Amino acid sequence: MANKIEIKNNFNSFKDDFLKDTGLNAKDNIALYTQYVTARFEDKNHQLLWNILNEIANLPNELAFKLGKV
Numbered sequence: 259m260a261n262k263i264e265i266k267n268n269f270n271s272f273k274d275d276f277l278k279d280t281g282l283n284a285k286d287n288i289a290l291y292t293q294y295v296t297a298r299f300e301d302k303n304h305q306l307l308w309n310i311l312n313e314i315a316n317l318p319n320e321l322a323f324k325l326g327k328v
């Protein structure tokens with residue numbers, strides 16, 4: 259496996275970005291911060307799945323090239 263996925267709690271990792279993007283403090287706006295974190299996670303998940311889909315879609319071409327059929 260090329261990449262190792264680590265499971266860890268990243269909830270607090272976006273506090274600085276939240277402050278920079280919204281001008282609001284995460285402690286004072288925990289509901290909004292939770293939505294912000296969820297949106298960031300969903301975006302990362304979408305990017306990861308899109309990359310996997312593209313790799314799968316290109317797999318037949320890569321195999322054909324490696325087998326010398328292109």
